[in-house]
Amino acid sequence: MKKENRKSIREISPIDVYKLLPRTNCAECGEPNCMAFATKVVNGEEVIESCPPLLESKYEKDLKMLRELLAPPVRAVSIGNGDRRIVVGGKHVLYRHEFTYQNPPPIAIDIPDDMEDELIAARVKKVRDFSYSYIGRTLTLDALAIRSVTQNPDRFMEVISLVTGLCDLPLILCSFNPEIIRAGLSVCSDKKPLIFAITKDNWREMGELVQDHGCPVVVSAPGDLNLLRTLVKTLLEWGIEDMVLDPGTYHSEQIGHTIHQFTAIRKAAVKNFDSLSGYPLLGTPISVWNGQELSDDINRWQEAYLASMLITRYADLLVMHSLEGWALLPQLIWRFGIYTDPRRPVSVDAGVRTFGDPDKNSPVLVTSNYALTFFTVESDIKAAKIDCYLIVIDTGGLSVEAAVAGRYLTASIIADSLKEWKADTLVNHRFLVIPGLAARLSGETEEETGWRVVVGPRDSSGIGQMIRERWPPVDE
Structure with a gap:
């Protein structure tokens, strides 16, 4: 078999793509400039057809060359x-x-x-x-x-x-x-x-x-x-x-x-x-x-x-x-x-999720934005029919345990998230339920936030029982 003289996607640099773009930095593609767009194209995050000027007839030759450059070995x-x-x-x-x-x-x-x-x-x-x-x-x-x-x-x-x-x-x-x-x-x-x-x-x-x-x-x-x-x-x-x-x-x-x-x-x-x-x-x-x-x-x-x-x-x-x-x-x-991107953990948006019909006395829980963690917690909360607020923290798409170990979930990050999502306006109390896998952050979190921390179960399937037995907590 004769090996063709061409590059693999890993050998193509953003410069290779940038040279064939219109280089107008018009931002019509949604990126701030053509180099940023070229980088995303090489990383597989964008396609060249997302550049409107490139589709104009005067760039037809450049578009053809880009398609040949970026064509996968498997059609x-x-x-x-x-x-x-x-x-x-x-x-x-x-x-x-x-x-x-x-x-x-x-x-x-x-x-x-x-x-x-x-x-x-x-x-x-x-x-x-x-x-x-x-x-x-x-x-x-x-x-x-x-x-x-x-x-x-x-x-x-x-x-x-x-x-x-x-x-x-x-x-x-x-x-x-x-x-x-x-x-x-x-x-x-x-x-x-x-x-x-x-x-x-x-x-x-x-x-x-x-x-x-x-x-x-x-x-x-x-x-x-x-x-x-x-x-x-x-x-x-x-x-x-x-x-x-x-x-x-x-x-x-x-x-x-x-x-x-x-x-x-x-x-x-x-x-x-x-x-x-x-x-x-x-x-x-x-x-x-x-x-x-x-x-x-x-x-x-x-x-x-x-x-x-x-x-x-x-x-x-x-x-x-x-x-x-x-x-x-x-x-x-x-x-x-x-077929998920190994460079990007599957994640959900950070923010506040509301379950059931919570009031000012309802529990406030936190979790990571790793998709599997979030949807497991969501399913367990719904199964237990709990009225509560769940604050989803941006941990870079990492699970709770990995985020704690990698310092993507810390007491200061929890404190910032409570402020960002105005947790103090959701409820009258100051009790916060953190995942059992983040138990070691409890003391620091209390100091950073001023909220009393309740350590939840290590497995979210136990959330229902914990809330039934330990909510509302007794303030010492």
């Missing part, structure tokens, strides 16, 4: 349209500590066309309505993969029409038969579905369909990376660019082989800038259902742990079958964790 491919459009790929690095991973891998659930319409409708509704709130974020499923099991073009069209009438989720059309795909596209090509798949046996007919309809396509060569690269090269020469690679997803004793192939492709793209490997990767944990006859629960378990491994090792899109919460929620939460 970003768009599937679907409208508000539910998904983007896969767009990766710059192998490891998330090097640079934030972009575009979390969407999870698509399959819809086989041999199911009865009522069951299809129920399955689509489950996918459409699947939602879980996790530390202030709503986790959902992302797409539907319609599989031609009957090999009947008319039935495939019927199912697609049924599904698109029930939801606006992006679609993956699954068949190796060009005539089946042609029939499917006749009723949904305007939705820009992902076509699965081009192979060595159908590349000419399927390639013509892709060209005619302008849809993204999966290039599939399970277990043969050389063949996969050959197909990609051929399609590129045809002018087809929006491709997703399927190197094959093997399960059971062959999981190691699957991870090895995904890793090899991603390393070739990111380390060697191999253009034929620089495309999003499709993982199909659904393949476990084609294995030996096992119980449904075992298949779900195998599918779940295979999916989590693929999310970790470079899959940019997953197709799954299971709809059980215990099989899907771990993937959604794991995906969320991996």
